[in-house]
Amino acid sequence: MTYPGINGLLPIKRKIMLVLNNLRRLSTSQSLLFHSSRLLNSTVYLLLGVRKLFIQAQETPNPNSLKYFPGQAVLGSGTRDFPSRKQAGSSPLARQLFRIEGVEQVFFGPDFITITKNNDFEWAVIKPDVYATIMDFYSSGQPVIDEEKSQESDKPCEVDDETVLMIKELLDTRIRPTVQEDGGDIIYKGFKDGIVLLKLQGSCSSCPSSVVTLKNGVQNML
Incomplete structure (x- = not known):
């Protein structure tokens, strides 16, 4: 429409x-x-x-x-x-x-x-x-984001090892574009004891198929 x-x-x-x-x-x-x-x-x-x-x-x-x-x-x-x-x-x-x-x-x-x-x-x-x-x-003519009031900033993080870099590259090149196409995003939150921590945003955060997306899509790729 x-x-x-x-x-x-x-x-x-x-x-x-x-x-x-x-x-x-x-x-x-x-x-x-x-x-x-x-x-x-x-x-x-x-x-x-x-x-x-x-x-x-x-x-x-x-x-x-x-x-x-x-x-x-x-x-x-x-x-x-x-x-x-x-x-x-x-x-x-x-x-x-x-x-x-x-x-x-x-x-x-x-x-x-x-x-x-x-x-x-x-x-x-x-x-x-x-x-x-x-x-x-x-x-x-207003700005979409008021930078002066924006509280969101990238927090300093530890230097990523090779495994984390590979995970992030896979997310950015293979997974995030698909999730964004559906009106959302998937954010890397950490990697510990062989477990990748991710956060779904936008339409995906409350989507009935979010669990399926994570398990069948992301998990298989990783």
Whole structure:
């Protein structure tokens, strides 16, 4: 699914939202208010101006996660995981996405955004707000990551031995690209007593098939 971006027609959005606010004051039926709100919100997205920003949504193996491509760089390189609202302080975009009711996790890749929803919410309710939030954010010119507030940094680590270097190379070249294709990432956490410690992020962290991915995919390769 693709939605056009915003370019100069924000007054239309404001007028429609004004109608929505008036409807909210006049309506006495919660059901009528809800459905009218969804209709007006959908109209907002369809009337937004055309810009070189086309957001595509792609399904992942996790039914509660969708991968969004804004048509522009998100991080450019690397990944960043925000498993909760409290951990989104370094990203203005992640903070705005967490304001959407039902959003449980946010994950950024080089050119994509993975949204994981609460199981109690339907995508039909969440998706329009996600599209609008991403479009509004990219129109604002804000940075995706506020480096001054970023608390994430690479911790000094011991020099890797040959075995660890081989494990990391295998992860980076054979495994991580596949996991990132599914809207997540897999992070090396350590190697001790012949056991490789890994952490799944993004759509993979709560995916029903995560255990299968680890055991059948990663374990066999290693």
